[in-house]
Each structure stands twice: as structure tokens, then as C-alpha cells.
Amino acid sequence: MKPIVSSSFQSPISPSLSSIYLYTKLYHSLEKKQQQKLSSNHYISHYYIVCKLIIQPKKNMIPNPQKSSILLQRITSNNPSNCNKQSHQSLQCHTPIPCTxxxxxxxxKYHAHLVGPNQCCAAAIQRISAPVSTVWSVVRRFDNPQAYKHFVKSCHLIDGDGNVGTLREVRVISGLPAVNSTERLEILDEERHVISFSVVGGDHRxxxxxxxxxxxxxPLGNGTIVVESYVVDVPKGNTRDETCVFVDTIVKCNLLSLKQIAENSSR
Incomplete structure (x- = not known):
């Protein structure tokens, strides 16, 4: 049974602190969880703090939040030659993979996104000590994201049979600034191990x-490198950095969970 944040949970951290500080606290707690096997409630609680303070009205945010060095993975390419040439002029091609x-x-090439003026784009990279086939067996299940995404409460297919174009409805755990999300499978490449989805509806921001x-x-060894990139609209009342911190938190939590599951199953 997946833990749910209690509605009575009180943040021990002052809302006046930087959201970047909260993000750093969360990510470090996740890394410690991998080493110390802390309970899921530990990082769920930290995630709840981030949700409440980042994707909430500005009254909970400090003015002019500091830039985060964590977000340096975002790299902008002004050369849209690898993207759809018929895209709108205001869109730019972003490939958020560090050169290093x-x-x-x-x-x-799969992580080149067309990004509008009111959108943000970033990526996370996770090394997993398990074969690609083991990791892919978890990631490819469009019908079962809750296998490694702790903030997903349930998922069911509403149209399609798991092939490209399939629609799913995802419901998230209580206490988060969202209820559900309708998502469409855009790419499922079994040979190249690529999966992509887009959000097409739901009650969220x-x-x-x-x-x-x-x-x-x-390159060396029998492990797997997972790269997950995204593009998303910046919600009204929030900045690009705030939005990226929020989404980065979700993505990195998911990838750390995927790492733990895949490595345990390959032992």
C-alpha cells in the first residue's frame, strides 16, 4: 500500500525559505533513502513541502527567488534545424542534455523539444546498475506507471490497447496540487528503448x-543510463525556475524509485 500524505502534516520549514533550498533538502533526503533505506513517508513529506511552496500562490514565495545551480542542465540551442521546420517562429529548439x-x-536527438516563450524544458539523467532489458520492462508499461512512480495512486487505460495513441487516466495521491491527468502515448520504440507521452487533459497545473x-x-559496465526530458507550460503566477524545480522534483523522485526497483529485481 503506497503512503499518502496526511492532511494534518505541518511543514517544519518556514515558507519564507527559498524553494531551491527545499528542493535540495528533498533531493538529498532521497539520496540518503537509497543508502539508509528510510521510509517512503520521509520523502513523501518533503515532496509535499515542495508542492505546497512552489506550485501555490505567490504569497508563500519569497520575492525574486534565487537562481538554482541545479538547473544548469538546461541548454538552449538556437539552431532549430533538427526540429520541425514548419513550427511557429516563436518556438525554439531546446536540447536539455549537458555536453559533458x-x-x-x-x-x-529524441530529447530535442520545441519550446514556446511561456514554457520550460529540462532533463534528468540517472545511472542504474541493471541491464537495459530489466529497466525497460518497468518503463515501457504505459498502463502501470505506479510501478515506480510513488505519487501515482492509480492508472487505467481509457482508449487503446497500449500502442501509440493510447490514452490513460492517472490519479495522484492526496495532498498534492493535482487530482488526475489524462495522458497520450506518443512514442513506444521497443528496439531503441524510447517512450514518450503528453498530457492532454486533467485537473492539474x-x-x-x-x-x-x-x-x-x-559505456562501461552492464548498467543503464536513463534520460528523461520534458517541456511544460509555466503556470500563471509562477516563474520558469519554480516550475522546473517542481517538475524536476517529480522526475528525479521517479528515477530514483526506478533505480531501486530495477536494481533489486536484477540481484
Whole structure:
């Protein structure tokens, strides 16, 4: 049974602190969880703090929040030659993969996003000590995201049979600034290990969200490198940095959970 944040949970951290500080606290707690096997309630509670203070009205935010060094993975390319050339002039091609990352060009191309002036784009990279086939067996299940996404309460297909174009309805755990999300499967490449979905409806604040996840073998060893990138609208009343901190938190929580599950199953 997946833990649910209690409605009586009180944040021990002052709302006046930077959202970046809260994000850092959360991510470090997740890393410690991997080493110390802390309870799921521990990082769910930290996530709840981030949700309440980042994707909430401005009264809970400090003015002019500091820039986060965590967000340096976002890299902008002004050369849209690899993107849809018929896209609107206001869109730019972003490939949020750091140049220092050992990601093959054949993989990087899947993470080129067309980003509008009121959108943000970022990526997270996770190394997993398990074969690609093991990790892919979890990631490819469009009908079962809750297998590794702790904030998903339930999921059911509402149209389609799991192929490209299939629609699913995802419901999230209580206590978060969302209720449900309707999502469409955009890419499912079994050979290249690529999966992508877009959000097409639901009760949440992440409009026009699109995610791409790729898996490839690590250069040395038998592990897997998972890259997940996204593009999303910046909600009214929030900044790009606030939105990226919020979404990065979700993505990195999911990838750490995926790492734990895949590594445990391959032992």
C-alpha cells in the first residue's frame, strides 16, 4: 500500500525559505533513502513541502527567488534545424542534455523539444546498475506507471490497447496540487528503448506537458543510463525556475524509485 500524505502534516520549514533550498533538502533526503533505506513517508513529506511552496500562490514565495545551480542542465540551442521546420517562429529548439553527459547523439536527438516563450524544458539523467532489458520492462508499461512512480495512486487505460495513441487516466495521491491527468502515448520504440507521452487533459497545473524517456547501455559496465526530458507550460503566477524545480522534483523522485526497483529485481 503506497503512503499518502496526511492532511494534518505541518511543514517544519518556514515558507519564507527559498524553494531551491527545499528542493535540495528533498533531493538529498532521497539520496540518503537509497543508502539508509528510510521510509517512503520521509520523502513523501518533503515532496509535499515542495508542492505546497512552489506550485501555490505567490504569497508563500519569497520575492525574486534565487537562481538554482541545479538547473544548469538546461541548454538552449538556437539552431532549430533538427526540429520541425514548419513550427511557429516563436518556438525554439531546446536540447536539455549537458555536453559533458555521456549520451550518444542517436539518443540526444529524441530529447530535442520545441519550446514556446511561456514554457520550460529540462532533463534528468540517472545511472542504474541493471541491464537495459530489466529497466525497460518497468518503463515501457504505459498502463502501470505506479510501478515506480510513488505519487501515482492509480492508472487505467481509457482508449487503446497500449500502442501509440493510447490514452490513460492517472490519479495522484492526496495532498498534492493535482487530482488526475489524462495522458497520450506518443512514442513506444521497443528496439531503441524510447517512450514518450503528453498530457492532454486533467485537473492539474502542468498544461501541455510532454515527456521523453530513453534508455541506453552505459559505456562501461552492464548498467543503464536513463534520460528523461520534458517541456511544460509555466503556470500563471509562477516563474520558469519554480516550475522546473517542481517538475524536476517529480522526475528525479521517479528515477530514483526506478533505480531501486530495477536494481533489486536484477540481484
Amino acid at each position: 553527459a555521456e549520451v550518444p547523439d542517436s539518443v540526444v 502542468l498544461a501541455n506537458y510532454k515527456s521523453v524517456t530513453t534508455l541506453h547501455p552505459e
